[in-house]
Every structure is written in C-alpha cells, then in structure tokens.
Amino acid sequence: MRASAVEQVIAGLKAAGVTIVCYLPDSLLKELYPALDRDPDIRTIRVTNEGEGAAICGGIWLSGKKSALIMENSGLRAATEPLARMGMGAGIPVVMIMSYRGDLGENNWWAIPHGMTMEPLLNAMRIPYRIVGREDAIERAIADAYAWSHTAYYHSAVVLAGSVVR
Amino acid sequence: MNRFECMQRLASRLKDELVILSLGASVDEWYNAAPHMRSASLFQQQLGCVTPQAFGLAVGLPHRRIVSLDTDGGMMFNLGILATLANEQPQNLLVVVWDNEATSPSAALRRTPRAAPTSRRLRAAPVSSMPTRSRHWTISTGTARTGCARARRMCSWQRSTVASHATSSANTATDEKTNTPSCGTWRGPRTSSSWGQASTIRNGFIHHAHAGGHPCVAHAKRG
Numbered sequence: 001m002r003a004s005a006v007e008q009v010i011a012g013l014k015a016a017g018v019t020i021v022c023y024l025p026d027s028l029l030k031e032l033y034p035a036l037d038r039d040p041d042i043r044t045i046r047v048t049n050e051g052e053g054a055a056i057c058g059g060i061w062l063s064g065k066k067s068a069l070i071m072e073n074s075g076l077r078a079a080t081e082p083l084a085r086m087g088m089g090a091g092i093p094v095v096m097i098m099s100y101r102g103d104l105g106e107n108n109w110w111a112i113p114h115g116m117t118m119e120p121l122l123n124a125m126r127i128p129y130r131i132v133g134r135e136d137a138i139e140r141a142i143a144d145a146y147a148w149s150h151t152a153y154y155h156s157a158v159v160l161a162g163s164v165v166r
Numbered sequence: 167m168n169r170f171e172c173m174q175r176l177a178s179r180l181k182d183e184l185v186i187l188s189l190g191a192s193v194d195e196w197y198n199a200a201p202h203m204r205s206a207s208l209f210q211q212q213l214g215c216v217t218p219q220a221f222g223l224a225v226g227l228p229h230r231r232i233v234s235l236d237t238d239g240g241m242m243f244n245l246g247i248l249a250t251l252a253n254e255q256p257q258n259l260l261v262v263v264w265d266n267e268a269t270s271p272s273a274a275l276r277r278t279p280r281a282a283p284t285s286r287r288l289r290a291a292p293v294s295s296m297p298t299r300s301r302h303w304t305i306s307t308g309t310a311r312t313g314c315a316r317a318r319r320m321c322s323w324q325r326s327t328v329a330s331h332a333t334s335s336a337n338t339a340t341d342e343k344t345n346t347p348s349c350g351t352w353r354g355p356r357t358s359s360s361w362g363q364a365s366t367i368r369n370g371f372i373h374h375a376h377a378g379g380h381p382c383v384a385h386a387k388r389g
Contacts, residue, residue, distance in 0.1 A: 020225060045225065045254060048246025055215035055244075059186070059222020062208070067222070085212035 001031045005135050005164050009097065010039060012142030016095075017066045019043060022053035026072035028099035028165040036070075050075030051082045058082070058092040066095075066146065073098045073118040073159065074111075080121060083155055087125070091153035095145050100131065100161035118159070127155045133162030169264055173199035176262070180233065183260075186210060186220040187235035192264055196235060214243030217261055221251060224259040231258045238265040 009032055013021070022045045025033045036044050047053035053069045060067040069079070075098065076083075086092040101108075102115020122129050128148060130141045138160070145156040167175075169192065177200030185207040187196055193209045200207070210216055220234030241247075241263050251261070 043225070045250070048249050049244070051214065052218050052244050052246050052250065055212065055218030055247075056222040056225070056250075058212075058215065059219035059224075060226045061222075062219065063223050063226020065226040067226075082212055082215050085215065089211055 001029055001160075001165050002135070003031065005138065005160075006032050006035045008135050008138035009142070009160070010035060010042070012139035013068055014041060015139060016143055016146040018068050018146075019065055020045065020057075020060050020067040021070055022047050022056050022067060023070040024048075024050055024053060024072075024075055026075075026099055026101070028072065028101060029070065029160065032070065050079040054079040054082045054086065054094045054096075057094045058086045061092055061094070066150075068095050068097055070097045071099075072114065073101050074114040076118055076121055076157075080125065083127075084125060087127075087153075087155045093149040093153050094155045095142075095149050096155065096157040097142070098157060098159055099165050100159045103161050105166075122157060125155070127157055129157035129159055131159045131161050133164055135164060138164065169266070170195050170199055176200075176233075177203060182206075183231045183233050184208075184223060184227070185233045185235060186216055186223060188213075188216045188237040188240045188264075190237060191266075192235065192237065213240050216240050217247050217251075218244065220261070221247065221254070221256060221259055224256045225254075228258060231260070234259065234261045236261060236263045238263055238267075 019041065020043045021036050023033055023036070024047050033044075036042055045053075045056060047056065050069065050071045053071065053075075057067045057069050069075075071079075076096070079094075079096075083094060086094065098118075100115070100118070101111040102113065102118070104115075106112060106115060119129075130144070132138055132141045138158075141158045145158050149156045173192075173196055177196075180200065180203055183203070183206065185196075185200075185203055187193060187207060187209045189209055189211045196207060196209075197204050210219060212219070216236045217234045217240075220232050220236075224230075224232040251259070
C-alpha cells in the first residue's frame with residue numbers, strides 16, 4: 001500500500017469525524033496500521049478477532065463517537081454474527097474498511113476463499129459496499145459510507161482493492 | 167449470597183454509571199435490584215458482545231464510569247476481549263461475569279454435577295467500591311433461586327445512543343454540571359412502531375417500548 005493511499009484513508013476517516021479505530025492487522029494494509037497508531041488524532045485499539053472489533057465499534061457508536069473497523073476481508077466472516085445481531089437486531093451500525101484478499105490477480109492459494117465469500121456475505125447481510133481501486137476515490141467512498149450508515153443505522157463497507165493495496 | 171443479592175449490593179454503589187448487560191434472567195433481576203439504574207442500563211442480545219460494547223462505550227465516554235454485567239456464556243463466546251482489556255487497561259470500566267453454571271438460563275444444558283461443586287460459592291471479592299482501574303470478577307451463583315419478583319413484566323426494550331450522530335460537534339461536548347453528554351434527540355430505534363420517532367435522552371440513554379414484546383423472552387435460550 002503506497003503512502004499516498006495511506007494518507008487518503010486517514011484523510012477520509014478524519015473528514016468523516018472518526019476518532020477511534022479498531023483493527024486486526026493484515027498484510028495488504030500493513031502500512032496503514034502503524035500510520036494510524038502514529039496519528040495523534042486517532043486512537044487505535046488492536047483486537048483479537050474482527051467480531052470483537054465490531055462489538056467494540058458498536059459500543060463506541062453508543063457513546064456518540066465515530067469509529068471504524070479495519071481488517072482483511074476474511075474478517076467479515078468472523079464478524080458476521082455480531083454484525084447481524086447489532087445491525088439487524090439493534091440498529092447499531094459499524095463502518096468497515098477492508099482489504100480485498102482473493103481478488104483477481106491473487107497468487108496466494110489461502111486467500112482465494114476470502115475473495116469467494118466476501119461479496120456474497122456482504123450481499124447476504126444487505127451491507128452496501130464500494131470496491132475502491134483508485135486512490136482518488138478513497139476519501140469519497142469513506143465519506144459516503146459514514147453518511148449512509150449514520151442515516152440507515154446499518155453497516156457499510158469500503159473495500160480497498162487493486163492498485164490501492166498492491 | 168445469590169446473584170440477586172450481589173446485584174443489590176452492586177446497585178447500592180452505583181449512581182451515575184452506565185450499564186451494559188447481557189440478556190437472560192439476569193435482566194429482570196438487575197432491573198429489580200437496581201431500579202434507580204434502569205434508565206442507565208442497556209441490555210443487549212448479542213452473545214459475546216456485552217463486554218466489548220461496554221469497553222467501546224468506556225472508550226467513547228472517558229468521563230463516565232461504565233459497568234458490564236456479562237454472563238459466563240457470553241464471555242466464553244469471546245474470551246479474546248479479556249486480552250484486549252488487559253492490553254488497553256481501561257480506567258473507567260468494571261466487568262462482572264455472572265456464572266450460573268449452565269449454558270442457558272433455561273438450565274436445559276446445565277453442567278454435569280462433577281464440574282459444579284467448586285464453583286457453587288461466590289468467588290468474587292466483596293463489592294467495596296468502584297474501581298480506579300478496570301476489574302474483572304467471576305461470580306458464581308450456582309443454581310440459587312433469585313429473590314426478584316417476576317410478576318411485573320419488564321418490557322423496556324432499550325436501545326441507545328448518546329448522540330445524534332448528525333451533529334458530531336455536539337456529540338463530544340459534555341454538560342459540566344451533570345457530566346453527561348450534551349446532546350439532543352435522535353430518531354429512535356428501528357422498530358415497526360417507532361422508526362422515525364423522536365425521543366429524549368435520559369442519563370445519556372434513550373428508551374423505547376418495544377412493539378414486539380420482550381426480546382429477552384424470545385432469545386432467552388440463547389443467553
């Protein structure tokens with residue numbers, strides 16, 4: 001992930017009013033995590049699994065603050081249960097930013113299931129998402145995700161793909 | 167001491183705290199043991215999410231003290247939160263775990279007797295004061311019957327957020343006199359009857375009657 005893309009993500013988060021980020025680090029976004037840790041305006045919380053991160057983000061939303069859950073797209077599978085309960089059952093939204101593992105061009109066999117399951121899972125959960133493959137579209141996508149989620153009281157996702165994460 | 171008595175002791179020491187609690191029989195007990203905390207208590211039906219949500223609330227509201235009333239089943243669903251709490255060391259969070267020695271409030275899946283004896287007594291330290299650091303207790307109440315009256319059905323389906331997220335600048339402001347978030351109204355939860363309904367905020371939480379009855383009843387076997 002290029003430094004310019006990292007800057008776009010952080011700029012998008014700040015523009016959306018995000019002050020707290022929960023993450024479980026992955027390799028495609030590996031440059032993003034230390035940058036978030038260094039940023040004085042963003043508190044980072046490292047979690048043990050993505051479902052826990054989703055729940056923490058839900059609690060942060062209850063507090064009135066804005067947060068983001070950043071992870072590899074495989075984390076969506078781990079987070080599905082708490083996301084379903086919070087979003088469908090209680091109207092507590094979580095905005096997710098995830099890397100697109102298993103996309104066309106993927107050369108790691110273990111990552112293929114992540115690509116096969118991500119979009120079907122998002123669709124099954126009725127979670128709107130935008131796949132972003134250009135740096136100049138990152139900030140807009142993040143802003144739109146927060147606008148939608150805080151209008152709908154439901155989750156949304158920004159999927160960073162293509163040249164953004166390579 | 168049974169669970170209800172422990173709740174009463176805890177409740178007597180709470181005043182301005184916010185409470186997140188798990189679903190199940192302990193919900194009714196808590197609302198009876200701590201009637202003065204009812205407007206500041208939010209029960210959540212997400213297994214494994216109670217303490218993480220309480221932690222998130224504590225992170226977002228560092229000027230408030232947050233209490234998580236979790237269950238053994240809920241905690242076992244996501245033990246990782248204990249590592250996260252150890253890592254983060256939240257100063258304004260108290261975690262209590264109720265151990266009813268069963269995987270369901272219905273007791274249909276109670277543990278075998280061989281596993282029970284050592285945990286039938288209360289293992290928590292006496293509730294002395296709210297912490298200056300986070301504390302995590304495991305409280306075993308065995309199969310003791312609780313002392314709360316169940317005649318009055320508690321139907322307060324509570325959903326909450328502190329702020330209208332549309333006015334982010336107001337979200338983080340606090341009223342210096344009451345030390346509560348100074349925010350206005352929000353549109354209400356997503357239920358068939360109250361979608362779009364405006365509500366006022368009490369103690370930082372918003373409350374609505376749930377149109378479909380008590381979710382605790384519907385989901386009790388999962389808790």
